[in-house]
Amino acid sequence: MISFGSMPNAIEALLDFYIEAGVDCAIDELPRDRFQDSAVARAAIASAHVPIAQPHGVNAKPQSAAVPSVSLALETIDETARAARELARNADTLPALREALATFDGCGLKATAKNLVFSDGNPQARVMFVGEAPGRDEDLQGVPFVGRSGQLLDRMLKAIGLSRAEDVYIANIVPWRPPGNRTPTPQEAAACHPFIQRQIELCNPDILVCLGGPSVQALLGVREGILRTRGRWFTYNTGQREIRALATLHPAYLLRQPLQKRLAWRDFRALQKAIAETAPSHNISA
Ligand code: URA
Numbered sequence: 341m342i343s344f345g346s347m348p349n350a351i352e353a354l355l356d357f358y359i360e361a362g363v364d365c366a367i368d369e370l371p372r373d374r375f376q377d378s379a380v381a382r383a384a385i386a387s388a389h390v391p392i393a394q395p396h397g398v399n400a401k402p403q404s405a406a407v408p409s410v411s412l413a414l415e416t417i418d419e420t421a422r423a424a425r426e427l428a429r430n431a432d433t434l435p436a437l438r439e440a441l442a443t444f445d446g447c448g449l450k451a452t453a454k455n456l457v458f459s460d461g462n463p464q465a466r467v468m469f470v471g472e473a474p475g476r477d478e479d480l481q482g483v484p485f486v487g488r489s490g491q492l493l494d495r496m497l498k499a500i501g502l503s504r505a506e507d508v509y510i511a512n513i514v515p516w517r518p519p520g521n522r523t524p525t526p527q528e529a530a531a532c533h534p535f536i537q538r539q540i541e542l543c544n545p546d547i548l549v550c551l552g553g554p555s556v557q558a559l560l561g562v563r564e565g566i567l568r569t570r571g572r573w574f575t576y577n578t579g580q581r582e583i584r585a586l587a588t589l590h591p592a593y594l595l596r597q598p599l600q601k602r603l604a605w606r607d608f609r610a611l612q613k614a615i616a617e618t619a620p621s622h623n624i625s626a
Contacts, residue, residue, distance in 0.1 A: 359452050360476075362520025420446035420531060428538035434463050437538055441515060447531040449473075449524070453516035455482035459539070461509040466620060467502070467611070468509045468545035469493070470536065472554045472590065473524050479517035484510050489591035493551075496591070496604065500612040509543050511536060513558045529558050541578045546618050548576050548583050549611060552590030560585055566593075571607050573614075584618065586611055 424446055431437035438458045444450075457474035460483050469485075477487030485493050494504055502508055514524040514532045524532075536559070540548060550556045553566035560574045569587040576585040588607040594600055 359519050362518075362522055417527075421534075424531060424534040428534035431538060431542075434459070434539065434542050437535065437542060441535050444535070447514070447516060447528055449514065449516035449518055449528055452519045454479050457482055457484050457512065457515050457517070459509060459511045460484050460486075461504050462506055463509055463543055465507055465509045465543075466546040466618075467507060467549060467615060468511070468540060468543050468547070469549045469551055470540070470555045470559060471510070471512045471551040473512050473514040474517040475521050475592075476517065484512055485591075488595060492591040492595060496608055499605075500608050509545065511539050513555055523554055529554065533558065537578075540576070540583075541580065544578070544581070544621065545583060546621055547611065547614055548585040550585060550587050552593065555590075556587045560587065562587070566590075570603060571610065581621075584614060586614070 424444060427440040427444055428437065431440045438456070441458065442456055450456075453474075457478045461469075471485060474484060475487050475489070478484050478490070484490070493510075497504060497508060504510065513529055513536050515535070518524050518528070540559075548559070550559055553569075556562050556566060556569050559576060560569075562569050562574065566587065566589060570589050572587055574585040574587065576583045586607060588611075589600060589604045591604075594604055
């Protein structure tokens, strides 16, 4: 027998399960052929240029069929990008940027995330780390890299004499958790891009460390696999200044492939050396 008293809890638990598993939109009860849907849309677009009825009368104009508005969708994407750029550009401080991001509705991940995950560490630090996107623990706490991969990152930092609280600033290319911990889509990363760009500009570190392939790709525009790019130094241009940028392996990958920690160790030693060799700009660790 169904207990109606517990029904809302059961529904809530089921919805939580769906979100956890990566289900982020309700579709239909029955399977649906999306290829068929797009074929219909294509046909509608093609027929848009064909007059559907010949009008009568000397001044009558030909009419077009109603079409799904593809250009409207593209305009919306453009507008979202413009809004993101403007919000980010107008933020003069990191707290103002955080507030601006909290008002931004142009990334669908916000709808399923529990918290905005903006940053951790010291905004005055000389080294900034940028990961991919928050996971479950980060989403619950609103702080980046606090789960297992964050704990490994802390140990890696400690091994080269750095502490999270004092020596580094940490953020992600996307500040909301993708459902089911999937990789953010290129659209989600693009929607949030102006914010991480501005965050780097405002933090203005001497060295930027990209953790994992998606971060390398989003910030450095390098499409090669992370096993090829790791350990290499790049230049990140904030528009004001060029910053040395290191590509390295993501701690979550190292948890899955512990043997690769030796490569990460090489990268972190190179980072330690670079910190010692790079003249500090205005930033001084607190
Ligand atoms: N992985 C990331 O890329 N970022 C986090 O904040 C946590 C895990």
